[in-house]
Amino acid sequence: MRTPVFFALWTGIAAAVLALAFATGNDYVFFAGYVVMQYVVLSTAWNILGGYCGYVNFGSAAFFALGAYSTVAIYKFTSENDLYGLPIPVLMLIGGAVSGLVGFGMGYLTLRLRGAFFAIATLALAVVLQTLVVNWDYVGGSRGAYVVRPEEIAPLGNYIRYLFLIMMLLAVVAITVARLIEHSRLGYGFATIRDDELAAEASGVPTLRLKLIATTISGALMGMAGAPFPYYIGYLQPSSTFGLDYAVNSIAMPLIGGTTSWVGPLIGAVLLGSLQQIATVTISSAVNLLIVGCLLVGFVIVAPNGIVGLVHKYWQRKPDDFVGRRRVETDSPEAVP
Amino acid sequence: MNDLPQVQDLLQVQDLGKRFGGFVALDSISLSVPAGERLGLIGPNGSGKSTLVNCICGTLRNEQGAVRFDGRKLDGLDAHRRTHLGLARSFQLPRPFVSMSLLDNIRIPLLYTVAARGTHHGAREIEERCFDLLREVGLDAKARRMPRDLTQVEMRKLELVRAMAAEPKLLIADEAMAGLTHSEVEEILALLVRLNEHGVTVILIEHIMRAVMSFSRRLVVLVSGKKIADGAPDDVMRNPEVERAYLGQ
Amino acid sequence: MIFSYDLLINAIVSGILIGGFYAAVTCGVSISFGILDIVNIAHPAFIILGSYVAYIVNVTYGFDPILTAIVMLPLFYALGAGIYQIYYVSFEKHGQESLRGLAFFFGLLFITEVSLVLYFGVDYRYVDAAYIGPAWHFGLLDIPLRILVPFLVSLLLIGVLQTILTRTFIGRAIMAVAQDQLALRLLAVNPIRIKRIAFGISIATASLAGAFLIIIQPVEPSVGREYIGRVFAICVLGGMGSLPGTVIAAMLIGIVESLTATFYGPSWAPAVSFGFLLLTLAVRPAGIMGR
Numbered sequence: 001m002r003t004p005v006f007f008a009l010w011t012g013i014a015a016a017v018l019a020l021a022f023a024t025g026n027d028y029v030f031f032a033g034y035v036v037m038q039y040v041v042l043s044t045a046w047n048i049l050g051g052y053c054g055y056v057n058f059g060s061a062a063f064f065a066l067g068a069y070s071t072v073a074i075y076k077f078t079s080e081n082d083l084y085g086l087p088i089p090v091l092m093l094i095g096g097a098v099s100g101l102v103g104f105g106m107g108y109l110t111l112r113l114r115g116a117f118f119a120i121a122t123l124a125l126a127v128v129l130q131t132l133v134v135n136w137d138y139v140g141g142s143r144g145a146y147v148v149r150p151e152e153i154a155p156l157g158n159y160i161r162y163l164f165l166i167m168m169l170l171a172v173v174a175i176t177v178a179r180l181i182e183h184s185r186l187g188y189g190f191a192t193i194r195d196d197e198l199a200a201e202a203s204g205v206p207t208l209r210l211k212l213i214a215t216t217i218s219g220a221l222m223g224m225a226g227a228p229f230p231y232y233i234g235y236l237q238p239s240s241t242f243g244l245d246y247a248v249n250s251i252a253m254p255l256i257g258g259t260t261s262w263v264g265p266l267i268g269a270v271l272l273g274s275l276q277q278i279a280t281v282t283i284s285s286a287v288n289l290l291i292v293g294c295l296l297v298g299f300v301i302v303a304p305n306g307i308v309g310l311v312h313k314y315w316q317r318k319p320d321d322f323v324g325r326r327r328v329e330t331d332s333p334e335a336v337p
Numbered sequence: 338m339n340d341l342p343q344v345q346d347l348l349q350v351q352d353l354g355k356r357f358g359g360f361v362a363l364d365s366i367s368l369s370v371p372a373g374e375r376l377g378l379i380g381p382n383g384s385g386k387s388t389l390v391n392c393i394c395g396t397l398r399n400e401q402g403a404v405r406f407d408g409r410k411l412d413g414l415d416a417h418r419r420t421h422l423g424l425a426r427s428f429q430l431p432r433p434f435v436s437m438s439l440l441d442n443i444r445i446p447l448l449y450t451v452a453a454r455g456t457h458h459g460a461r462e463i464e465e466r467c468f469d470l471l472r473e474v475g476l477d478a479k480a481r482r483m484p485r486d487l488t489q490v491e492m493r494k495l496e497l498v499r500a501m502a503a504e505p506k507l508l509i510a511d512e513a514m515a516g517l518t519h520s521e522v523e524e525i526l527a528l529l530v531r532l533n534e535h536g537v538t539v540i541l542i543e544h545i546m547r548a549v550m551s552f553s554r555r556l557v558v559l560v561s562g563k564k565i566a567d568g569a570p571d572d573v574m575r576n577p578e579v580e581r582a583y584l585g586q
Numbered sequence: 587m588i589f590s591y592d593l594l595i596n597a598i599v600s601g602i603l604i605g606g607f608y609a610a611v612t613c614g615v616s617i618s619f620g621i622l623d624i625v626n627i628a629h630p631a632f633i634i635l636g637s638y639v640a641y642i643v644n645v646t647y648g649f650d651p652i653l654t655a656i657v658m659l660p661l662f663y664a665l666g667a668g669i670y671q672i673y674y675v676s677f678e679k680h681g682q683e684s685l686r687g688l689a690f691f692f693g694l695l696f697i698t699e700v701s702l703v704l705y706f707g708v709d710y711r712y713v714d715a716a717y718i719g720p721a722w723h724f725g726l727l728d729i730p731l732r733i734l735v736p737f738l739v740s741l742l743l744i745g746v747l748q749t750i751l752t753r754t755f756i757g758r759a760i761m762a763v764a765q766d767q768l769a770l771r772l773l774a775v776n777p778i779r780i781k782r783i784a785f786g787i788s789i790a791t792a793s794l795a796g797a798f799l800i801i802i803q804p805v806e807p808s809v810g811r812e813y814i815g816r817v818f819a820i821c822v823l824g825g826m827g828s829l830p831g832t833v834i835a836a837m838l839i840g841i842v843e844s845l846t847a848t849f850y851g852p853s854w855a856p857a858v859s860f861g862f863l864l865l866t867l868a869v870r871p872a873g874i875m876g877r
């Protein structure tokens with residue numbers, strides 16, 4: 001399936017989902033759906049660096065939050081100077097640019113590090129960024145920042161419906177980008193980095209350059225997911241926006257869904273995201289996180305290739321089609337040549 | 338001994354030194370390899386052969402000395418750049434890309450090294466070329482299988498043919514024949530000779546003396562990080578120091 | 587910035603004392619990450635677990651937290667051994683520790699923290715002991731006993747650990763398992779068993795570190811998160827597995843954090859240890875006394 005066709009197909013699916021949401025007549029569906037779509041983007045973005053390249057990023061929250069805080073900064077600027085607020089898609093591009101740049105910078109600083117060190121460095125970077133934002137009074141610092149969400153927008157009605165639509169479209173973009181990467185030369189290169197970086201270099205793969213591309217794209221997508229967040233939530237606080245919950249979800253969802261293709265993060269995000277939304281409402285948000293933690297540990301032990309891997313095993317299909325091209329069974333041992 | 342670098346030498350290693358902490362792995366190694374050479378590199382285990390290869394190819398950084406390839410200084414160049422320039426190596430312990438088929442394993446050097454030199458092939462051409470390469474080592478039947486389905490011997494062949502896929506000017510085969518049967522060794526030797534006849538310079542690192550002696554036009558011996566002999570194979574094997582190094586094996 | 591020698595001296599001393607405590611917090615990771623190469627980012631969660639165990643016993647029976655922790659050592663050891671067994675069978679055996687091992691510990695971190703929240707709630711808990719409250723005064727110095735006592739016991743703990751690692755057979759086997767598993771096997775020592783023992787010891791230290799923590803400050807489940815970066819920063823800075831290095835690095839970070847908090851405000855303190863970590867990783871991944 002060629003990429004434009006894929007994109008058109010999923011846009012169509014998105015339209016259908018939107019229609020379904022309208023049909024329920026309940027605006028809460030849009031609130032919950034927004035979060036699920038947001039996680040589709042975050043998981044897909046994380047998976048580009050984590051699943052495809054094998055580099056675990058613990059700092060997803062930072063990229064997400066930078067996108068959000070870019071919006072806050074712009075919002076303050078436009079409202080204080082009586083300017084027209086920027087439309088959400090533009091804010092997304094700006095948030096994406098900021099986070100993409102930071103992703104590039106982070107990559108440049110840390111990608112020469114061995115796997116585990118890289119993961120820890122991402123955690124460190126996230127905290128440093130959080131501390132910077134907490135101490136930046138313009139965006140409210142630790143007191144938080146308010147962003148006023150417009151009541152309505154024609155012809156959709158409640159503004160939340162507009163936010164949901166935008167986020168869903170971003171999700172379609174995200175999975176299209178992921179799939180495009182997978183089926184391109186870049187995807188092959190990423191896989192060699194994951195399998196054996198030394199052998200990749202020896203085969204002529206410019207590993208550092210590819211890793212930088214991965215961190216930049218991954219960061220940019222996360223930033224784009226964060227950009228509309230202030231409008232969604234209304235009141236932004238660094239402690240929750242930079243929260244570890246985003247990190248754990250953006251890792252758990254691809255691992256549970258399956259890391260080798262764009263399908264896994266989508267499945268993981270939709271399933272786990274919906275589960276969490278239901279749990280938060282019916283039980284409590286703490287139990288919600290407990291479930292995520294248990295599922296993560298359980299899947300990682302029992303089903304290392306995620307749901308996609310389980311489906312694959314049951315159907316015994318050749319790894320050439322819908323389920324994704326490659327199946328990761330073992331990471332190669334870190335033998336010194 | 339032929340230590341003086343010649344203008345037409347493809348590979349020039351000058352006073353290469355490498356330490357790991359306090360341990361001297363390579364001690365002022367100098368080596369010149371003219372284009373078209375069939376060089377055998379031998380030495381006891383731990384003598385530094387693989388370390389030398391790693392330093393030449395950029396997997397490890399040498400602290401001392403310099404490496405020139407095709408007239409260019411290789412200092413500071415990443416391994417992948419050196420591969421683009423025409424230097425290819427197989428790993429002593431096979432390092433296949435485990436999550437992709439044999440075909441895809443061979444595709445990688447074609448996509449990233451050959452393409453980097455400016456020649457653009459269509460997808461079909463690339464796939465055909467991959468099959469051709471696999472056929473050279475008899476692995477074409479398993480083209481769509483995964484590396485974990487291969488025997489040890491087949492993995493070594495894959496390792497070698499993946500290096501060949503990079504269309505190198507100089508190929509370093511690091512113990513590609515370990516564990517192979519007599520006829521398999523002959524197969525690989527024939528392959529390397531064919532390659533050499535097509536203009537590829539080959540450095541063969543091996544323990545199988547029969548193979549080394551029949552293949553090499555020149556022999557270099559490494560012991561404890563030092564080069565102790567460099568010349569015609571028969572002369573080198575008669576060298577008393579070399580005899581001493583091997584009598585103990 | 588208000589500068590006075592009084593503040594400076596107290597900040598430095600305070601930093602050294604807290605640094606001693608940080609060393610106790612980190613020594614477990616020095617073993618699991620520094621020596622065994624296992625990225626156990628759930629370690630701080632186990633420390634918090636230790637804090638809550640000390641809390642329950644203190645509140646119910648009035649026992650001293652440190653003594654409680656010592657009694658609990660075998661339990662925590664068993665927990666560590668069990669976790670390692672699962673880790674080994676699921677990941678290490680197959681060479682999958684990079685992505686999935688990390689995710690495993692990340693999941694454990696969350697499960698532990700959230701379970702504590704569900705059971706104890708998010709209120710701060712603290713313990714009572716004779717040395718919590720009073721402080722010693724030496725001229726310019728103000729040293730609260732609740733920080734001094736953990737400092738001293740921490741150094742004792744590190745001393746004991748270092749002795750075990752360098753003088754006992756098991757200890758030396760642990761140091762060896764990082765470098766040459768084959769050699770160990772040739773000595774008829776099972777490397778897996780050694781690693782299990784080492785990991786058990788690593789988690790056992792969390793019991794004591796947890797007691798120290800709740801003596802020094804009130805604890806609630808998410809407090810562990812601040813320590814994730816700190817712990818790895820100190821471990822890397824200290825040279826990965828070198829206990830003396832860990833102590834030096836811990837005190838260094840303690841001092842810098844303390845100075846930053848005193849003169850620039852506490853909101854900048856978290857960036858200190860993490861910034862240090864990044865710097866170390868960028869410049870000298872082998873740390874201060876590295877291998």
